[in-house]
Amino acid sequence: xxxxxxxxxxxxxxxxxxxxxxxxxxxxxxxLTIGMGAVGSGxxxxxxxxxxxxxxxxxxxxxxxxxxxALVWGxxxxxxxxxxxxSFAIMLIVIGLVTIASLLxxxxxx
Numbered sequence: 471x472x473x474x475x476x477x478x479x480x481x482x483x484x485x486x487x488x489x490x491x492x493x494x495x496x497x498x499x500x501x502l503t504i505g506m507g508a509v510g511s512g513x514x515x516x517x518x519x520x521x522x523x524x525x526x527x528x529x530x531x532x533x534x535x536x537x538x539x540a541l542v543w544g545x546x547x548x549x550x551x552x553x554x555x556x557s558f559a560i561m562l563i564v565i566g567l568v569t570i571a572s573l574l575x576x577x578x579x580x
Contacts, residue, residue: 478527485518485533504557505547512541539568 489511496507515537519529543564547557 474527477525478522481518481522481527485514488514503548503551504554505544505551508540508544508547508561510544512537512539512544515540535568535572539564542568 492510492514493507496502496504496510515533519534519537522529539561543561546560546564550556550560552560
């Protein structure tokens with residue numbers, strides 16, 4: 471139990487470090503866009519949950535939902551190449567859709 475708790479904490483710490491490094495690179499390197507940053511963030515968050523799942527550690531629902539939101543928003547942002555205002559609006563729409571979808575999925579499983 472204690473080993474699992476420590477391992478879970480290590481996963482969270484590594485993921486946070488990776489997110490800071492990734493966003494530092496997105497800001498520093500000119501061809502990287504906000505959409506690419508969001509996609510990378512989604513991949514990092516979902517990747518941590520995959521690692522947890524493979525080791526039999528309970529995954530975090532919040533990390534999964536935020537990872538999906540970041541991934542979908544980033545892909546849409548890269549495809550549409552919007553202004554910063556429109557990108558923010560897309561993010562809000564994606565958050566709303568994922569929130570509603572997660573509620574519907576929870577209702578069906580009960």
